[in-house]
Amino acid sequence: MAPLARLAASQGWHVSGSDMADNQPTQDLQATGVRISIGHSPANVCCSGHTWQDDHHGLAGDSSAQHAA
Numbered sequence: 001m002a003p004l005a006r007l008a009a010s011q012g013w014h015v016s017g018s019d020m021a022d023n024q025p026t027q028d029l030q031a032t033g034v035r036i037s038i039g040h041s042p043a044n045v046c047c048s049g050h051t052w053q054d055d056h057h058g059l060a061g062d063s064s065a066q067h068a069a
Helices: 002-010 024-031
Strands: 016-019 035-038
Touching: 002 024, 016 024, 024 035
Parallel strands: 016 035
Antiparallel strands: none
16 A cells, blocks of 8 residues: 555545554655554544455455445
8 A cells, every 4th residue: 555655645645544563665655745653543544434454354255344435
């Protein structure tokens, strides 16, 4: 997701995101002005009515992944 976030931010879009841990990609995005929250929480989603939640179970065929858009 980091390359897409970087691209959107470079085109003037408001970009924010979250990750479970601080890491090099989150630090690189923060350096470009992208708002990054550590930890996944609905409280981290701002300024949008669109969210996407995926805990990767869907990649393994588990139908418990939830998505809203």
